[in-house]
Amino acid sequence: MRVAVLSGKGGTGKTTVSTHLAALNPDALYMDLDVEEPNGDLFLKSEWIDEIPVTVSYPEVDEELCTHCRKCSVFCQFNALIVAPAMTIVLKEICHACGGCAMVCPEDAISYGERPVGEIQKGTAVTGNTVISGAMTPGEYSGVPVIKKALTLAVEYDMTVIDSPPGTSCTTVASLEGCDLALIVTEPTPFALSDMKMVVEMLRTMDMSMAVIVNKTGLGDDEVYGYCRDENIPVIGEIPFSRELAEAYAEGEMLSQMKPDIKKVLEGVWERVQAESIK
Ligand code: SF4
Numbered sequence: 001m002r003v004a005v006l007s008g009k010g011g012t013g014k015t016t017v018s019t020h021l022a023a024l025n026p027d028a029l030y031m032d033l034d035v036e037e038p039n040g041d042l043f044l045k046s047e048w049i050d051e052i053p054v055t056v057s058y059p060e061v062d063e064e065l066c067t068h069c070r071k072c073s074v075f076c077q078f079n080a081l082i083v084a085p086a087m088t089i090v091l092k093e094i095c096h097a098c099g100g101c102a103m104v105c106p107e108d109a110i111s112y113g114e115r116p117v118g119e120i121q122k123g124t125a126v127t128g129n130t131v132i133s134g135a136m137t138p139g140e141y142s143g144v145p146v147i148k149k150a151l152t153l154a155v156e157y158d159m160t161v162i163d164s165p166p167g168t169s170c171t172t173v174a175s176l177e178g179c180d181l182a183l184i185v186t187e188p189t190p191f192a193l194s195d196m197k198m199v200v201e202m203l204r205t206m207d208m209s210m211a212v213i214v215n216k217t218g219l220g221d222d223e224v225y226g227y228c229r230d231e232n233i234p235v236i237g238e239i240p241f242s243r244e245l246a247e248a249y250a251e252g253e254m255l256s257q258m259k260p261d262i263k264k265v266l267e268g269v270w271e272r273v274q275a276e277s278i279k
Pocket residue numbers: 061065066067068069070071072073083088104105106107108109110
């Protein structure tokens with residue numbers, strides 16, 4: 001079973017929920033695929049045992065062979081090649097490594113190099129969970145290669161909890177590959193609901209099962225419940241707002257060790273998660 005924990009925007013409690021769900025199941029694999037800003041380890045405090053670099057290929061043009069015919073730049077739908085009369089320029093950051101430019105080059109002037117775009121760490125959390133955490137190199141255009149590589153490492157696990165990137169970006173979509181259930185963490189506020197609606201639309205186009213956890217209940221309004229009812233999306237957990245929880249989050253403490261009532265909520269969520277994914 002593979003569960004992705006999502007949110008419409010950052011700061012709704014996605015990482016809190018995903019780390020604690022994993023911690024309730026020490027056999028579960030926890031994957032932090034929020035590759036722009038992975039912070040699950042603030043809670044899980046892993047001991048890292050492996051570091052795996054992520055690279056992508058990019059074209060290199062041999063100017064001795066290149067006749068500046070422009071066939072490669074015409075072919076490239078990402079505009080990653082600029083052919084000038086005196087030189088051919090490769091924009092590595094926007095190349096999607098499709099390999100097509102080398103195939104259309106009549107002079108065999110294109111070969112491929114590799115460049116680093118991120119890193120994956122693998123280790124064991126204080127909770128006993130195996131942890132895989134991906135991080136993209138700052139300034140990189142896309143975190144998708146890091147996510148795809150990380151997911152290839154998850155195949156041997158029966159139970160996986162994924163901390164997905166927030167929003168509806170291509171990294172969010174990439175993190176959902178192979179997932180059985182998307183768990184949306186939201187807050188009971190109009191802004192959070194507006195962002196959540198976009199996530200729901202994305203998941204509907206992917207035909208994915210989904211459920212909602214409302215975090216910080218007691219703040220805001222109850223519009224989210226009406227929306228979920230109308231859209232037939234189950235709300236499977238509610239976490240009340242409290243100053244103590246906010247402080248624990250800021251300190252990176254595992255809430256399940258602190259407050260029995262919160263642990264009970266998350267245990268209930270996990271039971272529902274398993275039931276929802278079986279549907
Ligand atoms: S297709 Fe080959 S020869 Fe033509 S511009 Fe590109 S690299 Fe140069």
